[in-house]
Amino acid sequence: MRLDDVRFRQTWLDFLRHPASQEVRNELGLSFGMRCLTWIVLMIAAPFLIITIRGAREGFRALWSVISFEPFRDNSDSIEHNPDAFQPVIAHGIIIGPDRKHGLALSTMKPSSEYSLDRVALIATQLGKLYSQGSNDPRDAEIYALLRDDNYRPYRRRKIPASHDAGMELLLLDVEIDLAQCRQSLLGTMLFAMALKKGDGGATMQLPWAVAESAVTL
Structure with a gap:
């Protein structure tokens, strides 16, 4: 898989100017x-x-x-006035909740030139197995505890421990999702287009897959 950051950023900005983005703009700003x-x-x-x-x-x-x-x-949190405060990212599903509307996903805010989408997908798959099957390896204890803390909390994001991060600054994201706006990677993970507030925390929201489609090569 490949991600064209420049193209993704442009389609994201184009989407924000379209009336169809009103719900997203309301969620990400005031x-x-x-x-x-x-x-x-x-x-x-x-x-x-x-x-x-x-x-x-x-x-x-x-x-x-x-x-x-x-x-x-105060327009500091308004996406119309400060779109650069938000970043579009591709997230890989780890688990989907029983309501099929919430889940846990894996992503990073690093430039795509500094990580591999396939590697992130592989790690997401491994974490999904760890969540369901557990592990006796002490090295998995910290990440397993994070995964099992699985009650959905809006906008929650947590850093992956260094032992499982692979140097990609990976984040665990609590996400509210529409599965109709997801795509499946060749490795089997569900892919979500998301917008994240830059920094250590803040608003997170799924975008229509059409925003990412021309920027992602599966």
Whole structure:
């Protein structure tokens, strides 16, 4: 498998400009509706915090946010204003939950020139077997514990231990998925196109496979 990073980035940016991306943009940033909701919550919470001793400082901060309409002025988390804060990636499914809507996937934010998609797929397959079959090898204890902590948590990402990372800075991603928007690799793993907030944490969301299709050679 090969991934053309330049092409993937371009199709991602083109997708963001299309009306069909509205749901993704709402999830990855603060939509107008979410800004309104934030402003209303702050307006309700501020008086209650102010009358308490411990919460007075936070109450006055919340009140200032309401008066200054801060939720409507802060565009730092808006994908429309800062698309470079997000990165499109290819993730490989490790396990799919019984509801068929959530799962655990493996990915990296490194440039594709610095890792092998096939190698990531192979590791994802090995981790899937480790999850289901277990291991008596002490070297597998840390990664096995991470895999078995399998309750879905939105936006959770965890670094793979160095013993299983293969130098690719691999991440375990809790993902919400639509299997109709997945593809199967020749190695048998399910492939997802995802958008991740850059950094150690933040929003994660599946993209339509069409965003990645022209950039991925299976």
